[in-house]
Amino acid sequence: MSLSMGLQLYSVKNALRQDFIGTLEKLAGIGYRNLEMVIRKTNEGLSLVGGLSPKEVRAQLDRLGMKVVGCHTHINEETEWEGIIEANHMIGSPAIGCSVAFFSNKDDVLRFCESFNRYGELCKTNGLGLYYHNHFQEFQQFEGETVMDIMLHNMKKDLIHFEFDSYWAVRGGADPIAWLHKLGDRCTKLHQKDLPVTTQHVNWFDVFGATSNITIDELYKTQDPAHFCEVGTGTLNIRGIIEAARKIGSAEYIFVEQDVTTRDEVEGVAISYGNLERLLKEV
Structure with a gap:
C-alpha cells in the first residue's frame, strides 16, 4: 500500500480559529489534500472548530479538492456517538480516532479495551472504522506489560486499528521502528513530527x-x-520509519502533526510538507 501524506488539523488549531476558510485555502496551496480533523464537545454542541457546520465544512473541502480521511474525538462513556457518527458521515470521514486516554493500572486498560471493542462494533455497524492514537503514556508498564501491549492483546483486530505516533513513542522510551513491526497490519495511519536536538530528558x-x-x-x-x-x-x-512502514505495507497515511510550534503554524506545516514530501520520494 502506498503511503500518502496528510495533515492533522490540530497542528493549525489557532490559525483555524482565526480564519477557518482562509487557513484551509493556505493548506491547499501548500499541497495538503488528505486531512485528519478533530471534533470537540463544547457548550454549544459538537464543534469542528471555526464555527462551520459539518455540511459547510464539507462544501469547503470539496471546493478545495481536499478530503477528510479520519477524525479525532475524545472517547469515553460520555461520548455523543449519534452526533459524532452523523458529523463524520457529513464531512466524508471513513473512521473515528481516539485522540487520548489515561490509565492508572492494568484494570483501567482492560476496562477501556472492553468498552473500545463495543465502540468498534458501533462504528462498524454505522460504516465507520475506529482507531487509537498513542501518546507517551501508553508505553508505561503495568504488571510487566506496556499499555500498548495490553491494548494489542485485548482490542479486537477486526474492529480496532492503531494510528502510531513515532514522536510520542520515543518520548515514552520506546523504539518506534520496533513498534511499527509489532503493530504490523494493525497500524493503518502514522503521525509524524520531529524532536529538536536540544531536547533534554527525551524519555518523559x-x-x-x-x-x-x-x-x-x-x-x-x-x-x-x-x-x-x-x-x-x-x-x-x-x-x-518510512522504510519500515512501507515494508509492512498496512499504513495508508502519514500525517504531519505538530502539537505546538515556535513558528507561525501554517509556516511550520509548510516546512514539514516540503521535507516529508522529499523523504517520501527518496525512500
Whole structure:
C-alpha cells in the first residue's frame, strides 16, 4: 500500500480559529489534500472548530479538492456517538480516532479495551472504522506489560486499528521502528513530527517517573514548543520509519502533526510538507 501524506488539523488549531476558510485555502496551496480533523464537545454542541457546520465544512473541502480521511474525538462513556457518527458521515470521514486516554493500572486498560471493542462494533455497524492514537503514556508498564501491549492483546483486530505516533513513542522510551513491526497490519495511519536536538530528558518517564499516575496535567506539561520541531529538522529517524512502514505495507497515511510550534503554524506545516514530501520520494 502506498503511503500518502496528510495533515492533522490540530497542528493549525489557532490559525483555524482565526480564519477557518482562509487557513484551509493556505493548506491547499501548500499541497495538503488528505486531512485528519478533530471534533470537540463544547457548550454549544459538537464543534469542528471555526464555527462551520459539518455540511459547510464539507462544501469547503470539496471546493478545495481536499478530503477528510479520519477524525479525532475524545472517547469515553460520555461520548455523543449519534452526533459524532452523523458529523463524520457529513464531512466524508471513513473512521473515528481516539485522540487520548489515561490509565492508572492494568484494570483501567482492560476496562477501556472492553468498552473500545463495543465502540468498534458501533462504528462498524454505522460504516465507520475506529482507531487509537498513542501518546507517551501508553508505553508505561503495568504488571510487566506496556499499555500498548495490553491494548494489542485485548482490542479486537477486526474492529480496532492503531494510528502510531513515532514522536510520542520515543518520548515514552520506546523504539518506534520496533513498534511499527509489532503493530504490523494493525497500524493503518502514522503521525509524524520531529524532536529538536536540544531536547533534554527525551524519555518523559525520566521526568514524571515510570510508576507515576499520568493524567492530562502531565500531558499539558509536555506541550512546550521547545520540545517540538518540523518534520526533517530534528533527531527522529523519519527515513527509517518510512522504510519500515512501507515494508509492512498496512499504513495508508502519514500525517504531519505538530502539537505546538515556535513558528507561525501554517509556516511550520509548510516546512514539514516540503521535507516529508522529499523523504517520501527518496525512500
